[in-house]
Amino acid sequence: xxxxxxxxxxxxxxxxxxxxxxxxxxxxxxxxxxxxxxxxxxxxxxxxxxxxxxxxxxxxxxxxxxxxxxxxxxxxxxxxxxxxx
Numbered sequence: 001x002x003x004x005x006x007x008x009x010x011x012x013x014x015x016x017x018x019x020x021x022x023x024x025x026x027x028x029x030x031x032x033x034x035x036x037x038x039x040x041x042x043x044x045x046x047x048x049x050x051x052x053x054x055x056x057x058x059x060x061x062x063x064x065x066x067x068x069x070x071x072x073x074x075x076x077x078x079x080x081x082x083x084x085x
Contacts, residue, residue, distance in 0.1 A: 032080075035081070036076045039055055039058060039082070041057060043055045044083040045081065046081050047065070047074055048078050048079075061076055062075060062076065063078075
């Protein structure tokens with residue numbers, strides 16, 4: 001019984017840490033990977049660097065983004081979000 005009193009708070013602290021920090025981060029990461037895999041031509045996107053543009057073409061690992069008169073090539077992982085504007 002004394003062992004449970006010693007280890008119990010550690011287990012409780014780990015459970016709280018898991019549900020407040022680890023699990024939400026895993027959900028966000030999974031949603032980001034799904035969004036990057038579901039990119040299609042014509043989507044309005046924002047990169048991690050803050051570039052706003054439209055997807056011009058896609059490759060397995062790369063995406064060409066049209067911003068103004070420029071076409072820039074980025075890795076898929078550089079796309080932070082897809083805009084619905």
